[in-house]
Amino acid sequence: MGNNNPPTKHRIRARFGVKVLTVLSVATLALSACGSGAQTPVNAAPTGSSEPVQGGTFVYAEVTPINNWQTQAARFYEKSNVLNSVLDRLTYFDAESGKLVGWIASKFTANKDQTEFTFTIRDGVSFSDGTQLDAAAVKTNLDALGLGVEAAQIAPNVDFSAFKSAEVVGKNQVKVTLKSPDANFLRATSSVTSGLVSPATLKLDNAGQSAISKLVGSGPFVFESEKTDEEVTFAKRTDYKWAPETAENQGAAYLDKLVVKYLPEVSNRAGAVQTGQVDLARGLQPVDEIALKDSGNQVLPAKGIDLTTNMAAVRIGSEKLSDPTVRQALQVGIDRQSIKDTVLSDSYVVAGSVLNHEAPGFVDLSADLAYDPEKSKALLDAAGWTVGADGVREKDGVRLEITVTSSNNSVVIKPAFELIEQQWREIGVKLINRAADNTFLATAMIDPNNELFGTRQFAYGGLGPVFGPANNTQTLNADAELNALFAKERAATTEAAHTKLVEEEQRQLVSEKALSLVLWDEVQVYGGNAGAHVEFTSGTAPIFQGAWKTGK
Amino acid sequence: MAAYIARRIGQALLVIWLAYTLVFLAVQLLPNDPVTIFLSADAAANPETIAAMKAQYGYDQPLLVQYFNQLTGLFRGDFGYSLASGQPVSERIGSVASSTLVLASSAFVAAVALAVLLVASATLVRQSWLKRFIINLPPLFAAVPVFWLGLVLLQLLSIQLGIMSLFPDGSFASIAVPVLVLAIHISAPIAQVLLKSVDNVHAQPFVDVLRAKGASPSWIFFRHTLKNAAAPAMTISGITVGTLLAGSVITETVFARSGLGQVVLQAVTAQDVALVQGMVLLTATAFVLVNLVVDLLYPLLDPRILKSGTHGAPRALVA
Numbered sequence: 001m002g003n004n005n006p007p008t009k010h011r012i013r014a015r016f017g018v019k020v021l022t023v024l025s026v027a028t029l030a031l032s033a034c035g036s037g038a039q040t041p042v043n044a045a046p047t048g049s050s051e052p053v054q055g056g057t058f059v060y061a062e063v064t065p066i067n068n069w070q071t072q073a074a075r076f077y078e079k080s081n082v083l084n085s086v087l088d089r090l091t092y093f094d095a096e097s098g099k100l101v102g103w104i105a106s107k108f109t110a111n112k113d114q115t116e117f118t119f120t121i122r123d124g125v126s127f128s129d130g131t132q133l134d135a136a137a138v139k140t141n142l143d144a145l146g147l148g149v150e151a152a153q154i155a156p157n158v159d160f161s162a163f164k165s166a167e168v169v170g171k172n173q174v175k176v177t178l179k180s181p182d183a184n185f186l187r188a189t190s191s192v193t194s195g196l197v198s199p200a201t202l203k204l205d206n207a208g209q210s211a212i213s214k215l216v217g218s219g220p221f222v223f224e225s226e227k228t229d230e231e232v233t234f235a236k237r238t239d240y241k242w243a244p245e246t247a248e249n250q251g252a253a254y255l256d257k258l259v260v261k262y263l264p265e266v267s268n269r270a271g272a273v274q275t276g277q278v279d280l281a282r283g284l285q286p287v288d289e290i291a292l293k294d295s296g297n298q299v300l301p302a303k304g305i306d307l308t309t310n311m312a313a314v315r316i317g318s319e320k321l322s323d324p325t326v327r328q329a330l331q332v333g334i335d336r337q338s339i340k341d342t343v344l345s346d347s348y349v350v351a352g353s354v355l356n357h358e359a360p361g362f363v364d365l366s367a368d369l370a371y372d373p374e375k376s377k378a379l380l381d382a383a384g385w386t387v388g389a390d391g392v393r394e395k396d397g398v399r400l401e402i403t404v405t406s407s408n409n410s411v412v413i414k415p416a417f418e419l420i421e422q423q424w425r426e427i428g429v430k431l432i433n434r435a436a437d438n439t440f441l442a443t444a445m446i447d448p449n450n451e452l453f454g455t456r457q458f459a460y461g462g463l464g465p466v467f468g469p470a471n472n473t474q475t476l477n478a479d480a481e482l483n484a485l486f487a488k489e490r491a492a493t494t495e496a497a498h499t500k501l502v503e504e505e506q507r508q509l510v511s512e513k514a515l516s517l518v519l520w521d522e523v524q525v526y527g528g529n530a531g532a533h534v535e536f537t538s539g540t541a542p543i544f545q546g547a548w549k550t551g552k
Numbered sequence: 553m554a555a556y557i558a559r560r561i562g563q564a565l566l567v568i569w570l571a572y573t574l575v576f577l578a579v580q581l582l583p584n585d586p587v588t589i590f591l592s593a594d595a596a597a598n599p600e601t602i603a604a605m606k607a608q609y610g611y612d613q614p615l616l617v618q619y620f621n622q623l624t625g626l627f628r629g630d631f632g633y634s635l636a637s638g639q640p641v642s643e644r645i646g647s648v649a650s651s652t653l654v655l656a657s658s659a660f661v662a663a664v665a666l667a668v669l670l671v672a673s674a675t676l677v678r679q680s681w682l683k684r685f686i687i688n689l690p691p692l693f694a695a696v697p698v699f700w701l702g703l704v705l706l707q708l709l710s711i712q713l714g715i716m717s718l719f720p721d722g723s724f725a726s727i728a729v730p731v732l733v734l735a736i737h738i739s740a741p742i743a744q745v746l747l748k749s750v751d752n753v754h755a756q757p758f759v760d761v762l763r764a765k766g767a768s769p770s771w772i773f774f775r776h777t778l779k780n781a782a783a784p785a786m787t788i789s790g791i792t793v794g795t796l797l798a799g800s801v802i803t804e805t806v807f808a809r810s811g812l813g814q815v816v817l818q819a820v821t822a823q824d825v826a827l828v829q830g831m832v833l834l835t836a837t838a839f840v841l842v843n844l845v846v847d848l849l850y851p852l853l854d855p856r857i858l859k860s861g862t863h864g865a866p867r868a869l870v871a
Contacts, residue, residue, distance in 0.1 A: 066637075067636075067637035067638060067644065067818075068638035068639075070638055148601060150604065153605050153608050155591060155598065155601040155605070161598075206638055207640065207643075210639065211639075227810065228647045229809075229810030229814050230719070230720060230808065230809070264805045265703070265806045265808070268706060268711075268718050268806075271706075271707065271710070271718065272718050275710065275714060277710075277717060277719070442589055442821070442823035443583050443584065446588065447583065
């Protein structure tokens with residue numbers, strides 16, 4: 001050491017050789033790790049037997065840990081997927097029949113004007129703390145959902161915006177009165193965000209109501225223990241016997257325990273399922289689907305019927321997209337099939353509207369959504385946006401340069417927008433892709449000058465609450481015509497009339513006003529171990545009450 | 553000595569206060585207040601609800617009032633309320649701090665040990681090719697991203713070989729592997745600086761004297777060189793506290809561990825202002841404390857520092 005002689009040629013070569021050796025040895029380690037993905041011993045393929053097996057601990061991997069479990073704010077999958085098995089609701093949406101059926105309310109009726117709803121509460125239901133889930137407890141819950149809990153700084157449920165009051169009638173009935181008609185109110189009572197909690201829970205402060213350890217429900221699983229940010233364990237409630245009317249399992253869960261763990265790192269999820277470290281994992285990458293299937297395990301796409309499709313919601317604050325013609329040009333400038341073929345998988349379905357194909361009232365607008373770059377160009381020309389020197393269109397010195405923001409919760413949204421960026425370049429539109437950049441999202445989400453918001457939203461209360469209010473996070477704008485339509489839809493007195501108006505809303509949002517550039521139907525792709533038997537709600541939540549597992 | 557310590561502690565407190573104030577001001581530059589940001593996760597919150605919640609948490613007060621309320625709150629141990637996690641900030645941080653402390657301190661100790669081991673072997677091995685190999689390791693360690701190494705090790709050890717869990721299950725491997733991943737990254741700058749500084753010390757005449765007296769290379773290295781070469785490496789070690797926290801964010805995500813890294817990530821993602829402020833305060837305090845300790849250790853290594861007058865230690869970097 002310490003010599004300052006000039007390096008000879010030989011020494012330089014030797015030094016280089018050592019460097020190469022060092023790098024190679026590490027690289028070999030890496031390659032040996034990545035190369036043999038499919039060689040892991042596989043579990044037995046699903047037996048195909050439909051006879052549920054009793055007992056066992058089911059390990060479920062969610063995406064990111066959460067700390068705030070407050071019911072009304074369960075608009076995130078991390079929460080709703082778990083709370084679905086902890087909290088019961090008044091009603092249940094049966095995806096198979098497309099109908100709302102009874103749950104804690106054995107019967108529910110609406111008056112003709114859709115302003116008064118009467119729920120008949122099932123007998124013999126109790127919360128896990130022993131309190132009865134009776135009409136009085138339901139009223140307390142409905143008040144909290146409709147009016148919020150001021151003492152605990154809990155905001156009202158957004159789908160209950162028309163709520164006026166709730167009162168106990170007779171022995172076991174609750175009557176809800178609304179300020180204005182809402183044909184979607186019943187459906188909103190099926191949402192996890194309308195989960196019923198023990199009246200004692202509603203008396204806690206904000207921190208108390210946010211803690212999973214203190215949230216008392218009447219659901220099939222009860223909190224047992226937690227390790228902050230790492231896992232939450234639930235035990236089955238052995239006396240559970242009030243499942244939704246259409247549930248196959250009407251009794252207690254088959255599983256003894258449910259353990260929720262977290263895998264924030266996306267590339268570990270398929271491996272966790274493959275090695276049997278978890279029974280089920282949410283948020284599988286499309287690239288992992290084939291390997292997982294080939295290893296004898298399951299790829300389980302759960303359709304998000306309760307949500308809007310995945311979309312780029314349009315904001316007109318920057319004025320660049322204030323002309324509907326420009327938005328229509330963007331709509332037909334997206335090659336949805338190529339997005340599916342390139343960055344998605346067979347688990348995904350190209351959108352045909354702003355509602356998913358199985359959603360009640362879905363109208364097929366795929367003809368209006370067909371990829372047609374020539375039409376896009378013509379529409380943009382007609383709107384006065386001319387192609388500038390660098391290929392990007394301009395009008396009055398303003399470049400047609402728009403920005404998209406989205407959260408990183410969806411594993412596919414960023415590559416999808418990368419592809420759209422390429423597709424729009426062809427029609428002279430420059431997309432600045434800030435999708436999956438969460439630090440940008442928090443401010444961009446509420447900035448009307450940020451033109452596009454990549455998202456999908458729970459739409460239990462219909463499309464009105466999603467796109468209507470002035471501060472709705474999709475368009476950040478109250479469109480008077482749309483709001484008139486939403487009000488009319490909510491006030492519809494027959495199912496046929498309601499469906500017609502829901503169809504008209506979709507036409508307006510997708511084709512006429514093109515405020516929602518729709519992409520693909522909402523789906524959550526789960527990886528399931530070969531021995532896992534699990535189905536999902538219309539909100540993509542795993543139904544652990546009916547789940548069971550074979551093997552070990 | 554007392555004056556030296558007092559001066560260093562005073563400076564440390566000043567730095568913490570400045571860091572807190574800067575973050576308070578930076579947060580005001582956000583286009584929205586914490587309540588509006590929190591409620592925007594909902595489809596469309598009622599403006600009255602927003603106003604009521606702002607009043608509840610004091611975000612409707614004038615800036616100066618907010619600042620002093622928050623500052624006096626700190627002395628009472630009230631670090632504010634984290635809206636996104638539905639918990640007081642102190643509880644949110646306190647519930648997972650020990651996990652990061654274990655990870656980071658183990659990684660730090662392992663990194664220092666690894667650095668000393670690398671430098672000792674680079675200095676003492678006789679085969680020149682091996683020496684070159686070892687000398688080339690620290691730059692490689694610095695270049696290999698933490699998340700990549702973590703993913704490769706998990707893929708190999710957990711998914712291919714099945715000898716460790718993807719989750720922190722309390723086993724030895726589930727703590728040792730993340731510690732190693734983080735330690736490798738942290739050891740790189742320490743080893744690089746130590747290596748350079750060992751070279752410098754070896755060039756000094758007293759080493760020639762020791763050699764002439766017949767001392768063995770390892771005797772010289774461990775008894776004389778290391779102590780003389782330690783100061784710059786200690787400075788770098790103090791600064792790695794920041795890297796440690798940044799590294800924990802990644803390590804904790806990859807290894808599904810709870811910890812402050814995850815809290816920072818969640819706080820920034822949700823723009824949970826109170827939690828961000830709490831984390832900055834904690835990080836600044838940790839950074840300042842460690843560097844204070846380093847400063848206070850200096851005179852033990854080199855008593856000349858105390859004699860160098862009122863102008864403080866000859867350190868290039870103060871936190």
